[in-house]
Amino acid sequence: MRSVRKPSDNKLTVMMQVRNERGRYLEASLTELSELADEIVIVDDASTDGTPELCRSFPKVVRLVELRRPMFAEEWKLRSLLWETAVSTEPDWLLAIDADEFLERRAGRQLRELINQDRYDWAALRMYDFWGSLTHYRDDMWWNLHRRHTMMLVRYIPGYHYAYPRWDHHVPRLPYTCAALPGVRTELRAKHYGWAGSQEEREAKYERYKRMDPDGRWGSIDQYESILDPAPNLIRWSEEE
Amino acid sequence: MTISRITQAWPSVIVFPDLAWNRSPFAAPLQSITAKHRIGWVTNRPDRTLEDAPPCITPLSLADCDHVDWSKATAIVLHPYWAPFLLPRRPRLLGFCTSGQSQPGGTDEHADKWRDRLSGEASFVLTSSEPYYLDLAFRRDGVFVMDGADDTSDWFALQALLWAADGTDPLPLARLQQQRREAAYRERIAVAGDNAVISFYRSVYLYLLGDASQAQKELLCAFEQAVLSGDEHSLSDIYRFRSAIQTALGQTAEAAMTYETTAVTDQERTNAAQLRLRLEAGQTDIAAAMLLRWNDDHRGAVARLEKLLQTETAEEEASDAAGAATAERTAFIQQLLIDSLLQAGRIRQANAHLAEWRTFKVRDRCEYELLRGTARLYEGRRLKAVRAFLRAAELRHDAIGALSELAHIDAAAKRLAEGESSHA
Incomplete structure (x- = not known):
């Protein structure tokens, strides 16, 4: 019988959900992740821009589920499908990351250290929202995710009870029951480029959120409005090697 | 003597109290027994302890207890320090009613230990605390709770007392009460x-x-x-x-x-x-x-281990060449069984198993003597109990505490009979 927690030789699998990411950061992301991880599992949420073809071009993408109809309006189902697909590949650890998120170089280098131990079962990093460029992140009342920790990396323990909240939007990237397991909050950082594009792109995202969640049931209306803030507080990013 | 020894009209239900009648938290359920049975209340001072008690509560002195035909009497014990006095008398049924919390005052280091011991040896236990009830339900059968959370559930607990007063083991009612409590929780989930x-x-x-x-x-x-x-x-x-x-x-x-x-x-x-x-x-x-x-879940563990030990022993007997591995396994099962019996408060059974166990270390030997002493005490063989405690003290100095504990409990039981607090 093998131990539930393996201290070495752990297989790291990336799990990612994508939708129409071809012309954005996906290629860079998969290139980088191919160097860091052993395998990559992707669920494509009915892309129409050739995203699956791009995914398939990376040998480490061992499983790709292509949805014909988007499931984004019931996000917990999408997250659950990605989870089930990922664990079917028998991973030891899973890194849950979006196509527009990148680990800082120092974080990437320390990934193996984080997973090759038998004391804790998840690791949380600090996520920074880049705003309007790849050089600055936003830091104010509504955009301060980096002041907390985001669980991105979990050990997969067969038989454990993993569950996602049945929410339509803003579902956590990993099953919330992972939080009951022993974990570590690191000072390693990740970069989110989802807001790093142009003003027009941010406005389009604002419109989409307002359409999906007009009453702020799944998120904060004030935060949605803050997307349009003409002069947000931006801080220059300094990469740690 | 409070009741004529000639008539032999001893009550069929005898209560070993914790407090005076009018202060006992179990007076109300006990009173419901009086519709059918006379209750004997163990006390040397009825003037202090039975003030305001209904007439069918009859005082019974400690000396009277020596003349009761215990094979026809149900004992209801409200304080664990009565255990060494009562257990050797072997009543037909022994019900232990406890709040499940530490005794009032909270400074008596022995009270919780004796509460758990008596909970293990009693025919049934009734408690007013659900956490303690569940704790006990994982150690033994025949546990009841009366906590006011659900009328039907409380009714089952009361019936348990009435059955016991009639001389019937209330064990089957325990499962019915559990079914009712499960249903009550299901109903609460449906609403809330x-x-x-x-x-x-x-x-x-x-x-x-x-x-x-x-x-x-x-x-x-x-x-x-x-x-x-x-x-x-x-x-x-x-x-x-x-x-x-x-x-x-x-x-x-x-x-x-x-x-x-x-x-x-x-x-x-x-x-x-x-x-x-x-x-x-x-x-x-x-x-x-x-x-x-x-x-x-020591109740479940004991059931499995007893069965397992039987199988192991039978196999050992069938094979003359039982190896060291088999012996190790049997000893380990026995060790687990003894410990779970102790956790369940079943001292006498644990002692019986321990007598057969031969792989003692010095510390084990000391624990064994303490255990044997307690078992002897339950059997009413006080002199042998004291000797066992002394042997334990020879092996480990701090075991002498068992003797002072015994004196403490004797004194506390006497105080209870005098209508005083169990604390000195």
């Missing part, structure tokens, strides 16, 4: 929605009732709710219980993995490693018993 605590309690009742599949479902619901509400101890306090449920379902390997998942401390990790070794050696039954023990 998911709640970690309510779901957890329901899961525990389902487990006790033997519905492990449903217990697992409810437990996972409790776990989800607990994690969502930020409970930092949900892994050990809730999720670990899944390993007991999986054991009950016969999924011992899965149960071992669940236990290991919840193993955070060094001791727990060592336990998990031991489980793996037992499973690798094909000793699934032993691993199952270990899992039940680590989930405090």
Whole structure:
């Protein structure tokens, strides 16, 4: 019988959900992740821009589920499908990351250290929202995710009870029951480029959120409005090697 | 003598009180017995203790107790310090009523130990605390709770007292009460929605009732709710219980993995490693018993271990060439069994097993003498009990405390008979 927690030789699998990411950061992301991880599992949420073809071009993408109809309006189902697909590949650890998120170089280098131990079962990093460029992140009342920790990396323990909240939007990237397991909050950082594009792109995202969640049931209306803030507080990013 | 020895009209229900009648928390349920039975109230000072008591409560002195035909009397004990006095008399049924909390005053270091001991030896136990009730339900059968949370449930507890007063063992009622309490929790969930605590309690009742599949479902619901509400101890306090449920379902390997998942401390990790070794050696039954023990289910563990020991012993007897591995396994089973019996407060049974166990270390020998002394005390062989305590003290100096404890309990029982507090 093998131990539930393996201290070495752990297989790291990336799990990612994508939708129409071809012309954005996906290629860079998969290139980088191919160097860091052993395998990559992707669920494509009915892309129409050739995203699956791009995914398939990376040998480490061992499983790709292509949805014909988007499931984004019931996000917990999408997250659950990605989870089930990922664990079917028998991973030891899973890194849950979006196509527009990148680990800082120092974080990437320390990934193996984080997973090759038998004391804790998840690791949380600090996520920074880049705003309007790849050089600055936003830091104010509504955009301060980096002041907390985001669980991105979990050990997969067969038989454990993993569950996602049945929410339509803003579902956590990993099953919330992972939080009951022993974990570590690191000072390693990740970069989110989802807001790093142009003003027009941010406005389009604002419109989409307002359409999906007009009453702020799944998120904060004030935060949605803050997307349009003409002069947000931006801080220059300094990469740690 | 309070009651004529000539008429031999001893009450069929005899109460060993904790406080005076008008201050006892169990006076109300006991009063319902008086519709059918006279109650004897053990006291040397009826003027102090039976003020305001109904006429069918009859005082009975300590000296009177020597003349009671205990084979025809049900004893209801309200304070654990009566145990050394009462147990040797072997009443037809012995009911122990306890709040389940530490005795008033809270400074008496022996009270909780004797409460647990008497809880193990009594024919049935009735408590007003649900946490203590559940704790006991994992150690023995025949436990009742009367906590005012549900009328029907309380009715079953009252019936238990009435049955016992009639001389009938109320054991079958315990399961009916558990069914009612499970239903009450189900009704609360239907009204109030998911709640970690309510779901957890329901899961525990389902487990006790033997519905492990449903217990697992409810437990996972409790776990989800607990994690969502930020409970930092949900892994050990809730999720670990899944390993007991999986054991009950016969999924011992899965149960071992669940236990290991919840193993955070060094001791727990060592336990998990031991489980793996037992499973690798094909000793699934032993691993199952270990899992039940680590989930405090000593009742379930004892049942399994007794069966296992029987099988092992039969195999050993059948084979002249039983090797060292078999001997180790048998000794280990015996060790687990004795410990679980002790955890269940079943001192006499533990003592009987210990007498057959030969792999003593010095510390074990001391514990054995203490245990034997206590068992002798229960049998009314006081001199032998004292001798055993003295032997223990020779092996380990601090064991002399057993003798002062005995004196303390004797004095406390006398004070109770005088209508005073058990505290000096």
